[in-house]
Amino acid sequence: MRNNDLKPETLAAQAMGYVDETTGAVTPPIHLATTYERAPDNSYPKGYVYTRSENPTYGLAEDLLARLENGAGALIFSAGMSAAVAPFMTLRPGDHVVAPTVMYWALRNWLLDFTAQWGIGLDFFDVNEPESAADLVQEGKTKIVWIETPANPLWDCLDIAWFAQLAHGAGARLCVDSTAATPVITRPIEHGADLVMHSATKYLNGHSDVLGGALIAAKADDWWGEIRRVRTDHGMVMGPFEAWLLLRGMRTLHLRVRKASENAQAIAEHFHNHPKIGSVLYPGLPTHIGHDVALRQMEGGFGGMLSLRIAGGEAAAVKVAANLEVIHRATSLGGVESLVEHRASIEGKGTPVPDDLLRFSIGIEDLGDLIQDLEQALNTL
Structure with a gap:
């Protein structure tokens, strides 16, 4: 059977069906290299330049995450907060964000400081009255609608499909923190989300021994390229060993x-x-x-x-x-x-x-x- 025919449980348990071509090992190795050799023509035919942007150990974890969430691509980060802030770091002064009153507290506080410092508009809607978000979204100005579902720690559940329609109608993108649900229970892209965020420290790793974050995109478009550049430019990458531990944890997700x-x-x-x-x-x-x-x-x-x-x-x-x-x-x-x-x-x-x-x-x-x-x-x- 091809990987495309396999169920998510099988892909996760077998680390995307990995078998080492040289040794036959069924456990992926850890690639600790920080730099990679150029070919004689000065190119990088194998696709790796420097670990601040790419590493084979990142790649396998990212490929699995993209498959589990039915996304076009995934990126892993040094922390959940690194993953969460990266989309907002693509915004420009004058842009606008809508977010819920109940969400990860550290991100809420960061958003208040970041948007004030950079001249970005920010409005919070009441999670008990989610339809109130419709009065806050500004067509052509709102760039990101952010939701968390279930929302920590009251566990309110927000309708992803409804928020996707709201965001897209105003020309904005919907980003969903799905840390508590995981792709085992909810796959936001299937409900219309543009971007899914996870604190990989939590369920994806599952053993309280790795700090990490992840983003999964519905489309590998220009915005996704900007987010990738933010990760590279700010050095928001995991270490290879942590990426390997994350992959190991996802095998029992x-x-x-x-x-x-x-x-x-x-x-x-x-x-x-x-x-x-x-x-x-x-x-x-x-x-x-x-x-x-x-x-x-x-x-x-x-x-x-x-x-x-x-x-x-x-x-x-x-x-x-x-x-x-x-x-x-x-x-x-x-x-x-x-x-x-x-x-x-x-x-x-x-x-x-x-x-x-x-x-x-x-x-x-x-x-x-x-x-x-x-x-x-x-x-x-």
Whole structure:
């Protein structure tokens, strides 16, 4: 069978069907070279010049990502933030951006500073009233509409197809942060997105041992070329070893995401209407505000991320987190281990996150162990 005929699970598990031509090895090597030899005619017939722009180890990870997202091309970056800011760095003074009120907090803060410094317009729409974005988009001026779905840490689900139509009608591009969904569950390009962003540190790597980001483009057009130049000019590339670890992590992506989703769904259902929990925020619950949208654009599960609003307010939430014994108190998400974070105190002043909210990244541990740990922590209230 040709690669084009293979399912995403097979392509990921076999690293695009890689077999080393010289040794027969089924594990891709790490290419540590920073520079490459020219041919006698001073050309680079093998396509590699300098690792700040291209490296064979990057290429295999990028090819797999492009296939998983059904994109025309992919680029990996040194961090999720590097990938997230690169599209905005192609903008010019006078351009305009529309983004949601609930999104990755570090990117939101960066956008506020960057757009103010460079004379770029910026408007935020309320994720609870996503149709309000239609009043903010300016035809011919808005260049990027940015959304995150599900949106961290309330897990609102935004309709990618609707936002794509809105952006394209104004001559803008739709960029989607799909870190929480992963290509296992949602492929935004299939719903009309122009660009997909992932913090590869999270589910793509999946083992909490690589810092990285990724962008996948629907079209390899001039704008994509500008983004590529931004990466090269600013040295936003991963190291080859990190790129190799990312590729290794993606080989188990489908197994990990599906198990985490199963665990998260079961935990959400178990604690729904729990007397010590005010509400469970998870797209897989019919009571969640984004459930109908999630049904349309999420496949085979609703992801491993959920939040619990603890009855009793901030003090109670902090106490529950302090008494967890199996679930670790740590920032980040998407690893094989379960993590919890009192997100409001991390984001600080101005955060839209309720102070009674605990954000959970549910891992692949035994479900009973996770539920028992949460129950005993809640019993301390």
